[in-house]
Amino acid sequence: MEVELLTPPAPAPPAWAPPTTAAVHLGAPPLTPEQPARLTWRGLLAMAGFYMGFAVLYAGTIAYTAQDVQPDAFANYLRRVLLFDYPLKALWTLPVWWVFFRTPLERASWPLKLLAHAVVWPLWVGAWFVSYYGLLNWMGEATMSGNGRVWDVYIPALFYGVQFGVLHVHRFIQQLRHHNLLNQQLQAQAHASQMAALKAQINPHFLFNTLNSISASVPPELEGTRELIVRLAHTFRFALDASRHERLPLGDELQFLQSYLELEQARFGNRLRVSFEVDESLLSIPVPPMLVQPLVENAVRHGLAPAVQGGEVHVAARHLSSNQLKVIVADTGVGLPAGCTADTLLGSARGVGLRTTHQRLLALGSHGLHIEGNQPQGLVVSFVLPI
Incomplete structure (x- = not known):
């Protein structure tokens, strides 16, 4: 539904305070995104060493128990383990690894992961058992029979638990290192923001007293100018209060x-059209301040200002799920330059405000900005924020 937002009364000028740790300054290093789990040569060599050690231990244990009847049991079992047994285990491990480390299941809670393992565990053992015994029978190799086959269920089940325990511990250590790095970067950004705030600090009372003096000096026939000055003072008050x-x-x-866009409309006139689409139930939801304004400013300055006919800025907010809020800023301006992508836009001089907002969103646990073309022209910038 369309929601008409009225300009609030001017609040009392707040005392200046440095930005919070969520603030991001362009002089600070960019946040390092968390890398997904992946197969690297180093990791594959480590797992190969793990498999080799487990294989030698298994073959040695079998050879020790059968040394009285099979003096050459170690060499025979080691050959079978290295050629047939553990290659099949590795083959069936790959899809299970992908499910647990490259799908949304990786970020699931541990009870859910354990439940998933309880389901996959017997399937993995069964797949290995059928393929292993089928391969041995096809090769004409002897297999265990009777009650002895229980060892070819127990040992693989034990191996599954050990190997995925190792993989989960390794992934946890990776995530812990990333979180420590992220905390260090956030501290660096907070320090850079505080230094920037101290350098740019001004006296709010002086600012508002000056604006009031200018407003009082405006003659009555320029009432529109006086209203713009008052609106500008309200905008400054909100920005200072937001800090x-x-x-x-x-x-x-x-x-x-809306106050900011009305100031811009005074400059652009009919070239700038504005619309809001916000559900009334969302108006009370707490969000980080000054998160949408850079997107709107980018749409006006770089999207509509270069267009002779101007265009429209549309701001929408809606529930994406019970705990997610999606905000969309769409314009019908000139859109992306030829050959420019969303990634290059975030790294260009035009995308300074977008890049800063993108980094703030990453620090807040969001996936950052999503940028795409609008139809028939223009740009759509959106983000999803955890509530």
């Missing part, structure tokens, strides 16, 4: 956006 809070209601953020 004191980690989150503010979405409705306050949208009211600030």
Whole structure:
């Protein structure tokens, strides 16, 4: 539904405070995204060493128990283990590894992972057992019979638990190192933001008193100019107040956006058209402040300003799920330059505001900005924020 957002009354000028740790300054190093689990040569060699050690231990144990009746049992069992047994185990491990480390199951809770392992475990053992015995029979190799086959169920089941225990521990160590690196980068960004804030610090009372003086000096016939000055003062007040809070209601953020766009409309006139599409139930949801404004500013400055006919800026917010909020800023401007992609836009001078917002979203646990072309022209920038 269309929601009309009224300009709020001017709040009292807040005292200046440095940005929170979620703030990102362009002088700070960019956040390092978490790398997905992947197969590397180093990892494959480590797993090959693990398989080799387990194979030698298994063959040695069997040879020790059968040394009285089979003096050459170690060489025979080691050959079978290395040529048939463990290659098949590795083959059946690959799809299971992919399921647990390259799908959304990786980020599931541990009870859910254990439940999944409880289902996959017997399937993996059964697949190995059938393929192993089928291969040995095809090759004319002897196999265990009777109660002895229980060892070819127990040992693979034990091996499954050990190998995936090792893989999960290794992945946990990788994620722990990434989180430590991310914390260090966030601390560096917070420090850079605080230094930038101290360098750019101004006295809010001086600023608002000056704006009030200018407003009072405007003659009555220029009432429109006086209203613009008052609106500008309201905008500054919100920006300063936002620096004191980690989150503010979405409705306050949208009211600030409307004030900002009305200032821009005074400059662009009929060339700039604005629309909001926000469900009333979302207005009270707390969100990080000043997160949408850079997207709107980018749409106006780089999307609509170069277009002779101007265009429309459309801001929408909707529930994506029970715990996710999706915000969309779409414009009908000039769109991306020829040959420019979303990645290059985030790294260009035009994308400074977008890049800063993208880094803030990453720090907040979001996947960052999603940029795509609008139809018939323009740009759509959106993000999904955990509530």
